[in-house]
Amino acid sequence: MRALIFATIFLFSTSPFSLSSVISDIDKSDIELSTRFDGTSILVFGALSPENDDTSLLVEVVGPSTSVNIRKKVQIWGIWVNKKIAHFQDIPSFYQISISNPEHPILKEIENKKLKSLFYDFLEITSKPEDGNVVEQYYEELTRLKKKLGKLNTFEKRVNIIDKKLFSHRVNLPKKIHPGLYKIKMTLIDQQGIELSKSEQSVKVSKVGVQEFLSYNSKNNPVFYGLFSVIIALFLGFSAAQLFRWLYR
């Protein structure tokens, strides 16, 4: 893969047309969620041949989709009770966007456009709006809570560019992440935000071992899982009784 990259760099650098382009690779294509998983990071790297200095590189990481409910605590008889107020259907469980040039003129526009197309467009209002700008409030809460959980990161980290030709970027994944396919998209854009070239990679995140066995069977074979849990418990209870009877004979 690396040989390919360097070959391509060579190809691009000698190409008489010199169109803007980007190629990329990642340091791992599989992440295993074991019971000991404690977060990890993915290194994204590659080469680009920008047309001119106005070109910037965007790196996006899009995690598998999940549905999210926003709940608000309301006070009833002195007790704080959760109330479901909004629902977002199938939005990325993890999303990070970074750029090589933090001074890009339309950074805010890009961010808003991305958040809208990936998150805000999937809002389903559950409770009746209390005032006019309630929808904006739901957007804000979603963004704030996701950021707090480390599952949303917008332009907080910069993509490193070396000698205008090579780039590298480290993506940190929190310890609580959803299994599934994580797509990593590299896009070269100009000052107006127009896409010049794209490259995409993906990382498969999957549960393994005990983690996978238990969560898979709990969901898909609940009868087996229920019986298995009971049998294991009874077996351990029996073993404990035997063990201590033998010890204190």
Next chain:
Amino acid sequence: MQIFLPIADVPVDLFVLLILGAAVGFLSGVFGIGGGFLMTPLLILLGIPAAVAVATEANQIAASSFSGVLAHLKRRAVDFKMGNILVVGGLLGSAVGVEVFRIIKSYGQIELFVSLCYILFLGSIGTLMFLESLSTIQRSRKSENTLKQKKKHNWIHGLPFKTKFKSSNLYISAIPPVIIGFIIGILASIMGVGGGFILIPAMIYILGMPTKVVIGTSLYQIMFITAFTTFMHATQNKTVDLLLALILIVGGVLGAQLGARVTVKLKAEEIRILLAIIVLLVCLKLALDLMMTPNDLFSITYGSGS
């Protein structure tokens, strides 16, 4: 050492869980209580979802009660007929309880519901225990000995479906044991407790069973009910975290063995007051969590449910 629980979906510290299991196990060894009514709220306070805490604790109690019932079988201290009738009521209660649990869970209010049940429950148990041990201490100072159990002819003897319980030397209606079993089944399924602290007094004072078969018979029923409750929660709510259960079982077994063999220097009543205070503190913490203004009014949950 951090480990990630597959069903609870939260990272926890393995040693914290082992120590917690051992500590509650130790208390159950000393007091002869199941410990579920302490373990479930403590798991919730550790950040484990209430629905998972309840179902998983039922699984743990299945293990500890089976271990206990084996010891009592050797001593022939189990009234099987009474136990089976209690089990029948218990299975019904558990099925009803799990269904109620599922409905409340689908409304997204299970955390609140379990908390409220515990506040009510721990509050009353703790207060009763506290007052009782205080009065026992006072009584023992006056060196009076008035605690004598009398066999009374009460309303129980007027009920139909009378049957003979040989091991308990009783001839009573089957209705009260079924009802008591039913209540225990409900408690096991919505609170993740064995229910021994209700079952045992009920067996002694309501059914009039002799003390020698009470503990063995109650463990016998609790084992069946918690095993069934585990199965029901696994199939209806998918909230049994076997990994969490395993850790708690290991910790609990070690703690209980220690607790049963350690000669405690404190007087029984003084330990009971200590236990009452622990129970009341846990109750207070749960109540405060419900009443204090939360740091963050908003929260996220995943999935298409609530």
